[in-house]
Amino acid sequence: xxxxxxxxxxxEEPIKFRTITAKTLSTLPRQQQLERISDICxxxxxxxxxxxxxxxxxxxxxxxxxxxxxxxxxxPEAGYVLEDLPDAKSILKILKHVNRLRGGKNIRLSFHPDQxxxxxxxxxxxxxxxxxxxxxxAALATLVGAEVINIHxxxxxxxxxxxxxxxxxxxxxxxxxxxxxxTLENDDxxxxxxxxxxxxxxxxIPLVYDVHHHxxxxxxxxxxEATAKAMETWTLRKQEPYFHVSSPKQGWTGRxxxxxADYINPADIPDFWRDIGPFTLDVEAKHKEKAVVKxxxxxxxx
Numbered sequence: 653x654x655x656x657x658x659x660x661x662x663x664e665e666p667i668k669f670r671t672i673t674a675k676t677l678s679t680l681p682r683q684q685q686l687e688r689i690s691d692i693c694x695x696x697x698x699x700x701x702x703x704x705x706x707x708x709x710x711x712x713x714x715x716x717x718x719x720x721x722x723x724x725x726x727x728p729e730a731g732y733v734l735e736d737l738p739d740a741k742s743i744l745k746i747l748k749h750v751n752r753l754r755g756g757k758n759i760r761l762s763f764h765p766d767q768x769x770x771x772x773x774x775x776x777x778x779x780x781x782x783x784x785x786x787x788x789x790a791a792l793a794t795l796v797g798a799e800v801i802n803i804h805x806x807x808x809x810x811x812x813x814x815x816x817x818x819x820x821x822x823x824x825x826x827x828x829x830x831x832x833x834x835t836l837e838n839d840d841x842x843x844x845x846x847x848x849x850x851x852x853x854x855x856x857i858p859l860v861y862d863v864h865h866h867x868x869x870x871x872x873x874x875x876x877e878a879t880a881k882a883m884e885t886w887t888l889r890k891q892e893p894y895f896h897v898s899s900p901k902q903g904w905t906g907r908x909x910x911x912x913a914d915y916i917n918p919a920d921i922p923d924f925w926r927d928i929g930p931f932t933l934d935v936e937a938k939h940k941e942k943a944v945v946k947x948x949x950x951x952x953x954x
Contacts (some may be wrong), residue, residue, distance in 0.1 A: 653778050654925070654953050655760065655892070657714030658707055665941060667699050667705050671723040676728040685730060689723065690737035696721050697746040700796070712944055713933045714760040721792060723742040726784045734791075744795070751797040760932055761798035763789045770814045771822030772806035780820050790830035800894060801833045802860050805843045805851075808827050812843070816851050823855060834895065835860045836876075840910050844871035845878040849885070849916035858886045862896035863922065864936070868909055877892070877920050883928070897921055898936040918951040926953060 655953040661669065661772050669826050670692045677685045700717065707715050724730040735747075743899060754761055769782045789801045809815050823831065836852055837860040838845045845859065845866060852859045859880035874882070879895075898919040900909035937943035 655713035655930065655932040656711075656944050656948055657716060657760070657762075657932055657936055658712050658941055659716040659764075659936055660718045660923040661940060662703070662706070663942055665703075665939040667702050667706065669696050669718050669721065674724050674727050674730050676910035677724060679726075686732060686736055689730075689732060689736055690739040691745050692793055693722050693734075693737060694739045694746075696744050696748070699751065700750050701746060703945070704750065704757060706757055707759060710759040710941060710945055711948060712941070713758065714762065714934065715754075716762050716764055717792075717879070717933060719763060719765050719789065719797065720914045722788070725788045726781070729917070736782040747792075747795040751753055751795065754797055757842060760761075760800075760892070761793070761796055762802060762934075763798060764802045765789055767804070769803055771803070771808040772819035774809055774818065779825075783822065783825055786826060786830050786834070788834060790827060793833055794829055795827060799833060799836050799891060800858075801830065802835045802837055802894070804837055804839045808842050812847060816847070818865075819851065820855065825859075826905055826915075832889075833922060837862055838865050838869070838898065840865040840868035841868070842871055845873055845882065846871040849881055852885045856888045857890060858882075858891065858893070860894045860899075862914075864896065864898040864900070864920070865903075876924065879922065879925070879928065883931070894934065895925075895931055896934045896936055912936055915943045917946045917950075918947065929953075 672692055701716055714725060738898060765785055769785050770778055771782050773779050786801060793801060805819055807815060836848050837856045838848055848859055861878055862952040866878055883893045899913040899918060899920045901911040901913045902908060914937060916935060935944045935947055
């Protein structure tokens with residue numbers, strides 16, 4: 653079984669998640685800030701319920717929740733906790749409903765924090781802010797039943813081995829709730845599966861294998877070998893592996909293969925993946941649910 657996943661937003665479904673900038677909030681008195689944020693969080697919670705109904709109707713089995721679901725949650729001036737919000741009880745009630753709903757419909761939920769989350773930075777303030785952001789995701793993941801908070805290893809800073817050691821130190825500062833959900837993904841510039849697999853085994857962190865990134869940033873492993881080794885990292889958590897797939901916007905002969913296309917070229921999915929399930933395959937394509945549904949039609953599971 654392959655469970656196809658939608659990332660964050662819709663292109664045709666009438667579901668729009670809201671956010672707000674820190675600059676806008678800075679113009680408001682604190683109570684008005686909290687009222688404005690509360691209204692947005694309440695609407696986003698309601699929209700998450702609608703999202704689960706929509707993906708279930710389309711046969712999509714996983715949904716990545718937008719990181720700004722609770723906007724500016726960790727901001728140094730505008731930040732807050734759920735209990736600060738006037739609609740906190742209603743928001744909490746809806747999120748508990750989301751947890752029951754995703755269980756009843758067998759939908760996996762995940763997060764993919766923004767690139768500014770860098771646990772291996774040599775700057776202690778960056779690490780502190782990164783930890784706060786991961787803990788925010790962990791708190792929200794606990795409420796809705798999300799299994800995965802997926803991040804990249806971070807920068808290389810001229811010495812990848814030393815940078816991965818700093819990652820270990822940053823990881824050790826996370827709560828159990830965050831550690832139990834954290835995963836690592838190979839990226840398209842710096843860290844390959846070969847770079848991350850020893851760290852994943854040592855820290856018992858699953859590897860989210862991105863085949864597009866691996867093709868952009870290859871190592872000594874074949875796609876078959878990287879797939880098998882990534883799947884092994886998920887056995888310790890006894891969870892279904894997560895993979896990512898995307899296609900290059902300009903094709904593989906274009907100037908830059910990194911930007912994502914509107915849809916997935918089925919040829920970009922390793923054919924042997926049909927026979928290694930179960931796993932979750934997040935579809936990273938610009939046309940969102942249209943791309944997922946099209947892929948499920950064009951690349952059916954045998």
